[in-house]
Amino acid sequence: xxxxxxxxxxxxxxxxxxxxxxxxxxxxxxxxxxxxxxxxxxxxxxxxxxxxxxxxxxxxxxxxxxxxxxxxxxxxxxxxxxxxxxxxxxxxxxxxxxxxxxxxxxxxxxxxxxxxxxxxxxxxxxxxxxxxxxxxxxxxxxxxxxxxxxxxxxxxxxxxxxx
Numbered sequence: 001x002x003x004x005x006x007x008x009x010x011x012x013x014x015x016x017x018x019x020x021x022x023x024x025x026x027x028x029x030x031x032x033x034x035x036x037x038x039x040x041x042x043x044x045x046x047x048x049x050x051x052x053x054x055x056x057x058x059x060x061x062x063x064x065x066x067x068x069x070x071x072x073x074x075x076x077x078x079x080x081x082x083x084x085x086x087x088x089x090x091x092x093x094x095x096x097x098x099x100x101x102x103x104x105x106x107x108x109x110x111x112x113x114x115x116x117x118x119x120x121x122x123x124x125x126x127x128x129x130x131x132x133x134x135x136x137x138x139x140x141x142x143x144x145x146x147x148x149x150x151x152x153x154x155x156x157x158x159x160x161x162x163x
Contacts, residue, residue, distance in 0.1 A: 001055060002054055005058055006058070010055075010058070011059075011060055011061070012060055012061050012063065012161055013055045013056070013063070014153070015051070015055070015062060015063070015065065017067050017098075019072075021044060021093065022067075022089040023035065024040075035089050036088075036089075041096060041100075044097055045100050045104070048097070049101065049104055049105060052105045052108050056108040061110060061161070062109050063110045063112045063157065064101065064112070066115040066116075067094055068118030068119050069115065069118070069122065070124070070139045087122075090115075098111055118134075124138070128148075129152075131144050131145050
C-alpha cells in the first residue's frame with residue numbers, strides 16, 4: 001500500500017476487516033490456534049498496527065469499521081461451517097482487537113459503528129434503508145447497497161472531514 005499512499009496522499013482511509021481475519025490459523029509455526037487465543041489476537045493486532053502505520057504515513061486518519069454480523073448463505077451449494085462465521089468471532093474482533101488497535105494508535109485510528117448500521121440491535125437484517133436483499137450472500141453488499149453505503153458514509157463521515 002505504500003505506493004498508493006504516496007501517490008494519492010489520502011486525508012482519510014476507511015478499512016473493514018474481513019471475516020477471513022477471524023479464522024483459526026497458525027502463528028510462527030504454531031499449531032492451529034483458535035480465534036480467541038491471545039497469541040492470535042496479538043498477531044492480528046500487529047498486522048493491523050502495521051497497516052495503520054502505512055495508511056497514515058502521510059497524515060491520513062484511518063477509520064476502521066466495526067465488522068457487522070454476517071449470515072453466510074452459500075449460493076453454490078456445499079457445506080458452510082456455522083462456527084467459522086459465528087457471532088462470537090466478530091464480537092471478539094469488535095470488542096477486543098479493534099479497541100486495542102485504537103488504544104495503540106489513538107491519534108490515527110477512529111472506530112466506526114458499521115455493525116450497528118448493518119445489524120441493528122445486534123441482529124442480522126435482510127433489508128436496510130428500503131433496500132431488500134442488502135447482502136445477497138449474507139456477507140457482501142449488493143450493488144444498490146454499495147451505492148447507498150457510499151452516499152451514507154459521504155453524508156455522515158466524509159463530508160465534514162474533507163470539504
